[in-house]
Amino acid sequence: MERRRFGLTKHELAVVGQGTWYLEDSDRASAIAALRRGLDLGMTHIDTAELYGWGTVERIVGEAIAGRRDEVFLVSKVVPQNASRRGTLSACERSLARLRTDRLDCYLLHWRGEHPLEDTFVAFEQLQREGKILSWGVSNFDVPDLDEAREIAGDGSLVCNQVLYHLKERAIEHAVLPWCARHGLAVVAYSPFGHGRFPGPRTRGGRVLQEIAVAHGATARQVALRFLLRWPLLFTIPKAGRPEHAVENAGAGDLRLTAAELARIDHAFPLGPRRPVLPTL
Numbered sequence: 001m002e003r004r005r006f007g008l009t010k011h012e013l014a015v016v017g018q019g020t021w022y023l024e025d026s027d028r029a030s031a032i033a034a035l036r037r038g039l040d041l042g043m044t045h046i047d048t049a050e051l052y053g054w055g056t057v058e059r060i061v062g063e064a065i066a067g068r069r070d071e072v073f074l075v076s077k078v079v080p081q082n083a084s085r086r087g088t089l090s091a092c093e094r095s096l097a098r099l100r101t102d103r104l105d106c107y108l109l110h111w112r113g114e115h116p117l118e119d120t121f122v123a124f125e126q127l128q129r130e131g132k133i134l135s136w137g138v139s140n141f142d143v144p145d146l147d148e149a150r151e152i153a154g155d156g157s158l159v160c161n162q163v164l165y166h167l168k169e170r171a172i173e174h175a176v177l178p179w180c181a182r183h184g185l186a187v188v189a190y191s192p193f194g195h196g197r198f199p200g201p202r203t204r205g206g207r208v209l210q211e212i213a214v215a216h217g218a219t220a221r222q223v224a225l226r227f228l229l230r231w232p233l234l235f236t237i238p239k240a241g242r243p244e245h246a247v248e249n250a251g252a253g254d255l256r257l258t259a260a261e262l263a264r265i266d267h268a269f270p271l272g273p274r275r276p277v278l279p280t281l
């Protein structure tokens with residue numbers, strides 16, 4: 001599994017991690033087995049949030065990583081309505097308890113809400129001083145939000161921006177990706193399979209993915225993940241509720257596509273217009 005430096009942190013992190021949104025809808029044993037199988041295969045970046053099943057998913061993750069905490073790069077998120085200074089501190093404590101851990105490797109503001117960014121960031125810094133979070137970042141931030149965040153926190157404080165990015169939604173390539181590259185932030189691509197709307201094998205784009213996959217003894221999904229990962233600052237976190245899906249997703253970690261293959265995919269799934277970055281709910 002290829003690893004990359006995660007933003008300006010000291011961490012080298014696997015390029016493919018594991019998402020957990022709606023994991024509460026999967027069979028619990030299967031969900032836990034999927035996360036553990038993913039860990040076995042090096043997908044150590046596990047992304048969760050207090051929002052997911054309102055705590056249920058963090059509890060599932062806590063069970064899955066029990067006894068393996070040190071292998072994991074654990075990320076959770078505070079919802080905007082809790083992101084006041086005191087609210088962030090207590091939301092983090094609740095997440096830690098549900099995840100059965102004493103620290104998060106990274107804590108994110110899930111999307112921008114009504115609380116001033118200053119208040120959330122002061123809380124993040126306090127949590128970091130206390131060793132309860134080892135780094136922090138943001139999610140669903142567009143360029144004006146990133147500019148404001150940087151003005152408040154300074155360079156090198158935020159380590160990542162987690163944003164929507166898949167073959168049919170490439171809007172971040174216009175400005176968000178370049179901004180993050182300029183300022184040393186990791187970009188974490190969420191919903192990399194389009195949240196369940198992956199291009200089918202009978203579509204034109206799906207056929208392109210399939211042809212390239214066959215040439216590598218790979219699958220269309222692995223090829224899709226690799227296309228996203230062509231940016232050196234990028235990580236991705238597909239969600240799998242079944243162990244066999246986790247195994248397939250991990251397989252993207254060492255795949256390499258040629259420039260001609262990347263160009264074919266680029267042509268089959270065109271960039272599209274610049275759109276505002278908005279949370280997916």
Ligand SMILES: NC(=O)c1ccc[n+]([C@@H]2O[C@H](COP(=O)([O-])OP(=O)(O)OC[C@H]3O[C@@H](n4cnc5c(N)ncnc54)[C@H](OP(=O)(O)O)[C@@H]3O)[C@@H](O)[C@H]2O)c1
Nearest residue numbers: 019020021190191192193194195238239240241242245248
């Ligand atoms: N920050 C944010 O605002 C935000 C928003 C959305 C998502 N996220 C994060 O990003 C993660 C990933 O995004 P997502 O869950 O929206 O969607 P996704 O990863 O694009 O797609 C998940 C869907 O793909 C299926 N799948 C996964 N691997 C597969 C495989 N190898 N073969 C066939 N099907 C496969 C899953 O099925 P099974 O479950 O049956 O395996 C599930 O239905 C989330 O779980 C969450 O952690 C963050």
